[in-house]
Amino acid sequence: MYEYYVKMNSAPDAADGIYRIWLDGNLAAERADVPWVKSGVDSNGTAMATATGWNWVMLPDNIASTAFPSENRVTMRFYIDDVVMYTPMSGSEPECGGNCLGGRLPVNYVIGSSDPAPPAAPSGLRVQ
Secondary structure: OEEEEEEOOOOOOOOOEEEEEEEOOEEEEEEEEEOOOOOOEOOOOOEOOHHHOOOOOOOOOOOOOOOOOHHHOOOOOOOOOOOOOOOOOOOOOOOOOOOOEOOEOOOOOOOOOOOOOOOOOOOOOOOO
16 A cells, blocks of 8 residues: 655745655655745746645556557556545544554555445346
8 A cells, every 4th residue: 555645845946845655554755855836937827836735636647657668559557546635634533543643544544334336237228
C-alpha cells in the first residue's frame, strides 16, 4: 500500500513544501524543500498564491511510466484502488480506531464495510 503526504509551501517560491511517501507503512521517500507554488501568474493571468491550497490532484497513468519505447506499443496496465484523501488525523476520529500514527490512517484501514453488491444480470436480451 502506498501513502502520500504533501504540505503546501509557506509562500510562492519558498522551498519549504513537503512530500512523504510510505510503502506498506515504511517511509520510502521524503523531501522538505519543494516549492509547490511558484511566483508569477497561471494560464488565466491569476497571480499564484498558496492560499488557494490544493485545487486539483492528478493520479499517475502509464503513458510515461513504461520501460519500453513507445513505438513498441507494449501495453502496461496500472490499477488504482481505494483512493482516500484526508486532512491529517488527530487520532480521535472513528476512522483511526485509536491507531492513527503521525496523523496517518492505519495501514489496515478499509473503505466502507464491504464491496458493493454487483448489478443484476440483464434480462430479456436476444440476438438478432
